[in-house]
Amino acid sequence: MDIHIVGAGSLGLLFGSKLAQVGANVTIYTRTSSQAVELQDQGLSLITEMNLVTEKTSAVKIRVWDEIEDSYCIEENAWILLTMKQKDLTDAFARKLQHVLGETGRVCCFQNGVGHVQFLEQYLQPQQIYTAITTEAARRDEGAVVRHTGQGETRIGRMGGHAEASEHEIHLINWLQRAGFKAFMSKNIDMDVYRKLLINAVINPLTAIMRIKNGQLLETSERVQCMRWLYEETMFIYRAHNIPVEQNLWEQVNQVCRSTSANTSSMLKDILNGTESEIKWINGSLLRMADDLGIDAPVNRMVYTLVKAMHQSNT
Numbered sequence: 001m002d003i004h005i006v007g008a009g010s011l012g013l014l015f016g017s018k019l020a021q022v023g024a025n026v027t028i029y030t031r032t033s034s035q036a037v038e039l040q041d042q043g044l045s046l047i048t049e050m051n052l053v054t055e056k057t058s059a060v061k062i063r064v065w066d067e068i069e070d071s072y073c074i075e076e077n078a079w080i081l082l083t084m085k086q087k088d089l090t091d092a093f094a095r096k097l098q099h100v101l102g103e104t105g106r107v108c109c110f111q112n113g114v115g116h117v118q119f120l121e122q123y124l125q126p127q128q129i130y131t132a133i134t135t136e137a138a139r140r141d142e143g144a145v146v147r148h149t150g151q152g153e154t155r156i157g158r159m160g161g162h163a164e165a166s167e168h169e170i171h172l173i174n175w176l177q178r179a180g181f182k183a184f185m186s187k188n189i190d191m192d193v194y195r196k197l198l199i200n201a202v203i204n205p206l207t208a209i210m211r212i213k214n215g216q217l218l219e220t221s222e223r224v225q226c227m228r229w230l231y232e233e234t235m236f237i238y239r240a241h242n243i244p245v246e247q248n249l250w251e252q253v254n255q256v257c258r259s260t261s262a263n264t265s266s267m268l269k270d271i272l273n274g275t276e277s278e279i280k281w282i283n284g285s286l287l288r289m290a291d292d293l294g295i296d297a298p299v300n301r302m303v304y305t306l307v308k309a310m311h312q313s314n315t
């Protein structure tokens, strides 16, 4: 099966490496030609969670996204796994994605936060756009070396659509499972997306502002109080929008802090690296949802503004 991966960062290299190892026909598209050369020369190395095995695959085809010719189109019914960050989903990128996918290609979006699906709908047919919610964790160490830092699960689905899985969807899931991922089609991806959004909206800005690991959020009553304020306000916004979410989400947020206790959240990493964080698509999306209904969201607004202010002092 042909699987194309756009974004040769942490998640893209993890999925690319494991899929290629089990024989999928993988093409990875980099942003820079220097990374493409690195991958071509060295092969792609995966360091497993146990730090034990380093597997190298040269079976992956490497291309530079910006160097793709205008007439290029992927095979019929092939998949693109989109593993870039939301900030890189520009109009120019989406226009190119549209012709690379052709009429029958499908794209599966791995981004945290919300907003990207609505953005891509301006360029693609709704039935071409899938969302993946993954709790796999990866970190790119060098241009050709990726570390699998935590095993999780990957749910895939189309926002607003809960039909029986199609042949092409089953095909993708089978390959992901063969590659060792706990992957399945979600019957309710909307719920998965908003669950993850809530988890990220509580944990990410607070760990970034306080510069602490995820587990340290639970260490003092004041930190838990800040989490609770964000949680309550976000649930209020969800209820106002009739977004169905489970009842025990507070417990789930706490559980994620415990199960990823040693993690530096992606937002804290971005702040420490001086790169743009995903605040705009996490708490920023919640602010847009609140504004749409004229609801006040002072806690989300405060953390959003603080994180934005930290960006500016870093750049």
Ligand SMILES: NC(=O)C1=CN([C@@H]2O[C@H](COP(=O)(O)OP(=O)(O)OC[C@H]3O[C@@H](n4cnc5c(N)ncnc54)[C@H](OP(=O)(O)O)[C@@H]3O)[C@@H](O)[C@H]2O)C=CC1
Residues within 6 Å of the ligand: 006, 007, 008, 009, 010, 011, 012, 029, 030, 031, 032, 035, 065, 066, 083, 084, 085, 086, 088, 093, 110, 111, 112, 134, 135, 136, 137, 138, 139, 140, 266, 278
């Ligand atoms: N890492 C993880 O464990 C998880 C990540 N996610 C989500 O997945 C998304 C990706 O995360 P992650 O892999 O960590 O991010 P990375 O920054 O590691 O990877 C993103 C990659 O996209 C590349 N890229 C940017 N623009 C383009 C372009 N125009 N064409 C081709 N490639 C491009 C970047 O290239 P360059 O490096 O050259 O800038 C980079 O390699 C994020 O939204 C994140 O929230 C979700 C769950 C877990």
Ligand SMILES: CC(C)(CO)C(=O)C(=O)O
Residues within 6 Å of the ligand: 112, 199, 200, 203, 204, 214, 256, 260, 263, 264, 265, 266, 267
């Ligand atoms: C779940 C969590 C908070 C794990 O670190 C995450 O998704 C992130 O850091 O972006």
